[in-house]
Amino acid sequence: MSAWSITEPSNRTKWVAGTLVILYALITLIPLVWIFLTGFKTPPDSISYPPKVLFEPSLEGYVNLFTTRTRVTPDQLAALPPPANFAEEIVRNRDMVIAGPSKFGERFMNSVIIGFGSTFLSIFLGTLAAYAFSRFKIPLKDDLLFFILSTRMMPPIAVAIPIFLMYRALGLSDTHLGMILLYTAVNISLAVWLLKGFIDEIPREYEEAALIDGYTRFQAFYKVVLPQAATGIASTAIFCLIFAWNEYAFAVLLTSGTAQTAPPFIPTIIGVGGLDWPAVAAGATIFLLPVMIFTILLRKHLLRGITFGAVRK
Amino acid sequence: MAKIVIRNLRKEFGDFVAVQDSSFTIEDGEFFMLLGPSGCGKTTTLRMIAGLELPTSGEIYIDDEEVSQKPASQRDIAFVFQMFALYPHMNVRRNISYPLVSQGMPKAQVKAKVAEVARILGIEDILDRPVGGLAGGDRQRVALGRAIVRDPKAFMMDEPLGALDAEFRERMAEELRALHDRMNATTVYVTHDQLEAMQMGDKIVVMNHGVVEQFGTPQDIYDHPATMFVADFIGSPSMNFLEFGGRAPGGAETVTLGDVAIGVPALREEAGGDMALGVRPEHVSLSDAAPYRGRVEAVEYLGTTQIITLSTPHGTVRARTPSTLAAKTGDLTGLAFRTETLSLFDKASGRALRTAANEGVHHG
Numbered sequence: 112m113s114a115w116s117i118t119e120p121s122n123r124t125k126w127v128a129g130t131l132v133i134l135y136a137l138i139t140l141i142p143l144v145w146i147f148l149t150g151f152k153t154p155p156d157s158i159s160y161p162p163k164v165l166f167e168p169s170l171e172g173y174v175n176l177f178t179t180r181t182r183v184t185p186d187q188l189a190a191l192p193p194p195a196n197f198a199e200e201i202v203r204n205r206d207m208v209i210a211g212p213s214k215f216g217e218r219f220m221n222s223v224i225i226g227f228g229s230t231f232l233s234i235f236l237g238t239l240a241a242y243a244f245s246r247f248k249i250p251l252k253d254d255l256l257f258f259i260l261s262t263r264m265m266p267p268i269a270v271a272i273p274i275f276l277m278y279r280a281l282g283l284s285d286t287h288l289g290m291i292l293l294y295t296a297v298n299i300s301l302a303v304w305l306l307k308g309f310i311d312e313i314p315r316e317y318e319e320a321a322l323i324d325g326y327t328r329f330q331a332f333y334k335v336v337l338p339q340a341a342t343g344i345a346s347t348a349i350f351c352l353i354f355a356w357n358e359y360a361f362a363v364l365l366t367s368g369t370a371q372t373a374p375p376f377i378p379t380i381i382g383v384g385g386l387d388w389p390a391v392a393a394g395a396t397i398f399l400l401p402v403m404i405f406t407i408l409l410r411k412h413l414l415r416g417i418t419f420g421a422v423r424k
Numbered sequence: 425m426a427k428i429v430i431r432n433l434r435k436e437f438g439d440f441v442a443v444q445d446s447s448f449t450i451e452d453g454e455f456f457m458l459l460g461p462s463g464c465g466k467t468t469t470l471r472m473i474a475g476l477e478l479p480t481s482g483e484i485y486i487d488d489e490e491v492s493q494k495p496a497s498q499r500d501i502a503f504v505f506q507m508f509a510l511y512p513h514m515n516v517r518r519n520i521s522y523p524l525v526s527q528g529m530p531k532a533q534v535k536a537k538v539a540e541v542a543r544i545l546g547i548e549d550i551l552d553r554p555v556g557g558l559a560g561g562d563r564q565r566v567a568l569g570r571a572i573v574r575d576p577k578a579f580m581m582d583e584p585l586g587a588l589d590a591e592f593r594e595r596m597a598e599e600l601r602a603l604h605d606r607m608n609a610t611t612v613y614v615t616h617d618q619l620e621a622m623q624m625g626d627k628i629v630v631m632n633h634g635v636v637e638q639f640g641t642p643q644d645i646y647d648h649p650a651t652m653f654v655a656d657f658i659g660s661p662s663m664n665f666l667e668f669g670g671r672a673p674g675g676a677e678t679v680t681l682g683d684v685a686i687g688v689p690a691l692r693e694e695a696g697g698d699m700a701l702g703v704r705p706e707h708v709s710l711s712d713a714a715p716y717r718g719r720v721e722a723v724e725y726l727g728t729t730q731i732i733t734l735s736t737p738h739g740t741v742r743a744r745t746p747s748t749l750a751a752k753t754g755d756l757t758g759l760a761f762r763t764e765t766l767s768l769f770d771k772a773s774g775r776a777l778r779t780a781a782n783e784g785v786h787h788g
Contacts, residue, residue: 316509319476322496323503324570325526338513 143399149392157388171205172389174198176215176380176397180207215394218376223401224287225372226356229294233351234344236295237302238310242332244303245310246318256307259300267297268360275364285370290362294355301354302347309343310336345412349405356402373398426487426577426610427452428473433482433492435468435634442468444634445482450578450627453608455601457625459615461657465634466614467582473612474580475499486577497526502571504581508563510555510570517551520569527574541569544603561592568603578610585620597624618658622646630654640785648782649767652774655702661731664708665700666738667771672696679768682737684716687763689781695768699777701738702767705731708743710751714758720751734759 120128149157151168180202183191191208194200202209243249244256274293275284283289313336321331337344363375377394380387406413428450435443443465450456458466471477473484475496484492491499502523510519517538524534542548545565550558555566564584571579584600585593601624604611615621621628622642630637630645630653638650649655655663668681672695678685679701686701710732718734718741730747733740734757741759745751768777776782 314507314509316505316507317511319496320503320505320509320511320570321522322476323474323501324523325497325574327495327497330526335511 146392146395150389150396152389152392154387154389157392158386169201169389170197171201172387172391172393174201175387175390176393177213178202179210179213180205181210182207213380214371214376215373215380218371218373219397221287221366221370222356222372222374222398225290225294225370226352226401228287228291229298229355230348230352232291232295233298233302234306234348237299237306237347238337238340238344240299240303241306241310242336244307246315256304259303262296262300271361271364274361278365285366285368287370290366290370290372293361293365294351294358298351298354302351305347305350306340306343309340309347313339342412345409349409349413352405353402427485428578428610428612429483429485430469430473431483431485433469433472433484434480435465435472435477436480441634443472443479446629446631446634446636448629448636448639450610450612453610455604455611455613455624455626457613457615457621457628458631459618459621459625459628459657460631460637462616464631466616466629466631468634469631470580470582470612470614473578474501474503476503500577502574502576502579504567504571504579504584506583506586508567508584508587510563510566512556515552515554516547516558516566516569519555519566520551520573523570523574537573538569541573544572544606545569560588561596564588564592564596565599568600572603572607572609576609578612581611581613583614583616585615600624619660622658630657632657644785647765648776648785649702650776650782650785652700652702652769652771652776655767655769655776659704661705661742661744663702663704663767664739664741665702665769666736666741667698667700668738669698670696681716686716686761686766688766688768689764689779691768692778692780692783695770695777698771700769700771702769702776703741703761704765705742705744707762707765708741708745709760709762710743710745710749710757711760712758714760716759716761717756718759720753720755720757722753723751 148164148166150172151170152163152166153169153171156163156166156169157172178198183206185206188203188206188208191203194203199209240259244252249255278284278289278293281289283292317335317339318328318331321335322328326334357374358372359374362372366372366375373394377391377398380390380394430449431447433443433446434441446465446469458469460466468477472479472492473486475491475494475498479492482492483490486499486501496503511522514522520538520541521534524537529537538551539548542551545568547562547565547569550562550566555563558566567584581600585596588596597620613621613624625642627640628642628645629639632653638645638654645654646658649658649663652665655665666681668679670680672679672691674691674694676691676695677689678687679695679699680686681701688701716736718736720732721735721740722733724731724733725747728747729744730749730751732743732745732749732751734743735741736759743759751757764781767782768779769775770777
């Protein structure tokens, strides 16, 4: 019998805890797995009842996502030269031909530009503001911080109509800049508050040492404080990106063409040629990837980031 | 290296006055101690000299140049923080070379300089280690290395031994003093530990409530405290105060406690009202012949010496005597004091009265 410890969990406890965590992870993953699988089904398979777990994979969803297609008569189809690639072959099996690329790529790029752009801007402004709030004597500091926080006290969509009118007047409707500014405005309060917490935790002595060592305040900030705040910046960036990336309501309201992001675009696929669930699922899968990759890249920071404050150094 | 002159320095934080009109001079090459209880303004004073706080008023001269409103980066001063403040994202070598990089020194020269400093401090083998895993003593050495590497005009040290455990503390205190003697660098050192101050310092400033109480050599401060606060703060056990009232003309060589006349160094000013006679425990001896009487209340054995606590009509007296002296609780005995070591204080102001003994001792 090994020594019993009150701080170190026993093997059995670890085993039970591990099983529970894995089980929970599997349950939460089911919808994602279902979306992923649906992306590789054919349209009939995707709506078959009972649902098919085992099926013959097909790229039809992805082809449909990236193309627009036209229906042709069997005579016309027979008159065509043999299909040039697998995509054309899939489409022709449905008595259709590829008419051109869809707008998904464009919309996806809009999401990338607006999502990452607003994340960058939120973090850039948020870090500077948080540093100032953390380190300097600012008149009415507490009131200002509360004011910044108060912008989050109602759902952003509550001000949708004023913003809509304002954007129309300013010519910001359906522009990348307009969407970046809007998402930044929503995210900045979260960024300032989260980052202030992280920067508060960095001892001032580090900067003071740098000041003494002959660096200016700004050099001390970016050479000493920023590397220390990397964890906080990374986790804040993930939160900001997830919001900007997934935002739907404003995107529907304010964008329709040039600056439309992927979330309002993906459902419009449904309207083209019936309920094309595999194409929707394929779009959702691709849409998930950037946030997933971004999160995986920053995950070692994220873990410490979301538990910050709970564990003191 | 540099001489530092502090003149009428004052710092207010809102309504709170952290430092009041402090003035003192730190000579070139001196190991200078800022001593006082926590909250007395010693760290604020140090930070003002370094440029991390700007004074509300007053002047700071480093080598005759008035720097009180200059940023820290322009004062050419090194600072050793209590928590060391080593840059956690850099290894030892980069930490030490960081001040040189800011000056734009060529790489080869930086490398040579860091190697030299590492040799002086005996940390050559840890140069490429991250600072995170270092032991307390090594962190301290790295912090010192970062300070000495660029030959600054002066070193500021804010309780640099405070974060070390007792065993290391003693060793580092010796290393620090040896390093100072070798480099002959003007050093300003903040501590609340009076033993550390006496042991290492060439000169000491004792501060309390933002006021400089006394400024002088460890001996002067110990033997001739300028105020009752200093007398009480320095020394362990601290100075005894026998409180009495009366008058004594200038030139008097005795004071009267109850009906016993006690010899004191000749007074250089007239004294009257409530006073206190200050006597160090080691200057009290027990002798049945002495007319001033007390009763033994407790005896603490300390090896070679013992501390005897006595009650007298004018307050409790602690005497340090050889442990061979037999004393029992409850004994009645006479107390004799060494005349030339006694101090007299005016109770109302806490100020030491001028006598033949403390003449010429600098009052802060």
